[in-house]
Amino acid sequence: MIEEQFEQAVAQLNESLNLAKVDNILKPVLMAGMKRGYIDAHLAVFAEVENINPEEQTAEWVDRAEKFATDNFVTLEKVAQKNASDLYAQIKSMLSEEYHEITHHNHDKIGQANVVMPYFNGWFLGAYYAYIALFTQMQSAQGAVGPTETQAIAKAASDRAEKEVEVERRKFNNRPIYRQSMLQEMLAAL
16 A cells, blocks of 8 residues: 555656756655664664663653654754755765666656665665764763774764665565555655
C-alpha cells in the first residue's frame, strides 16, 4: 500500500517536473533522512554509554533520548542553511549528484531511487555530525581536544556513520516493515 503511494507520488512529481526545482523537491527528503540519522546516532551512543541493550530500552528512555537529539538537531538544521558551511556544501553536492543522475541517466525524470538515495545520503550526514558532536563531548571529558583528536574523531564518525547507513540500507531492502516506515518518512517530506 505505502509502496504504491510512493510510486504514485514519484509519478506525480514527473507530471509537472521543472528541472530547475529538483533540489527544492529532494532537499526535504535529504533533511528527513538527516534527522533520522542524527536521532539514531544519539540512540546508539546513549545506549552504549549507559550500557543499555536494545531490548532493555523503555519507551520513556527512547522518548527522552529522541527529544534530546531532536532539540539539538535544530542547530544542525540552521548550519545546513548557511551558505558558507561545510554541511551546506555537502548537501548541495549530494543534490547535484541526483540532478546529474536525473538529467543524464533518467531522461529528465525523477525515479524512485532518486528519492531514496537523498534520504540515505541525509541519514549518513545526520549520523556523521551527531557522532562528531558526541565523540567530541566524550573526548573533552577525558581531556583537551586538539587537531590530532579532531581528525581521529572525524574519521571515527565517518567510519561509523558509513557502516550504519549500510545497515539501514540493508534493512530497507530486506525488511518490508522497515521499508514501509522509511517510505512513509520520504512521502511526508515530498
